[in-house]
């Protein structure tokens with residue numbers, strides 16, 4: 001079952017007053033946020049504000065000290081079905097001894113070989129790695145490895161794609177290419193996306209809405225609707241006066257809390 005807001009926007013994921021303490025250290029404090037189905041949501045905040053903590057809680061790898069998380073209306077008590085995650089460190093998420101196609105197909109061991117092959121090929125095509133199927137991760141650039149990690153997540157046909165600082169380990173040009181890849185995938189597949197980043201420009205460029213977190217103990221400073229048209233473009237979108245205005249607004253939010 002999927003809950004809905006008053007404007008009938010279906011909600012994929014809901015955080016209700018989520019707090020997390022590590023001993024006496026209160027990392028996040030009463031975070032309430034709704035992640036709408038089929039949209040790109042981005043959590044942005046300064047280093048140490050609890051972004052990774054929140055993602056671990058959302059993905060069922062850790063539990064809140066207080067509050068609750070629901071995914072399609074059901075409480076998250078372990079890693080939920082229908083959720084896939086892409087991490088910052090692609091070098092640790094791919095197996096170096098497996099070729100790209102086997103890496104991507106690895107989580108699909110439970111489905112038939114035919115369907116697995118088809119899903120792997122579709123995912124490879126979606127991320128632009130056609131022809132690279134038989135390479136090992138260490139034979140590919142960082143950007144290509146992150147594409148493979150994204151393909152592995154997509155091959156499971158997730159409802160929700162979670163991304164933890166997915167482009168923090170690549171150079172600026174590759175980062176821009178991967179941002180555009182994510183927007184293409186989102187436009188084509190309509191999957192719900194939740195990205196965590198400390199990069200304000202990236203948050204606005206990607207998002208339908210930006211959840212700006214304060215410094216720790218972190219609260220939601222504001223949820224900012226990003227009313228920039230799609231498709232977006234690295235040059236024209238970032239020159240749009242509205243982009244500049246939103247960037248200034250989010251920057252001031254992160255500085256003033």
Ligand SMILES: Nc1ncnc2c1ncn2[C@@H]1O[C@H](COP(=O)(O)OP(=O)(O)OP(=O)(O)O)[C@@H](O)[C@H]1O
Nearest residue numbers: 022025027046047048049050051052053054198216
């Ligand atoms: N397993 C843990 N045990 C104890 N404290 C932790 C643990 N994980 C995170 N913390 C603390 O919780 C706070 C938030 O950390 P977290 O890694 O979630 O922040 P972040 O926003 O992802 O940081 P960064 O952007 O630098 O990666 C920090 O004070 C951190 O020291």
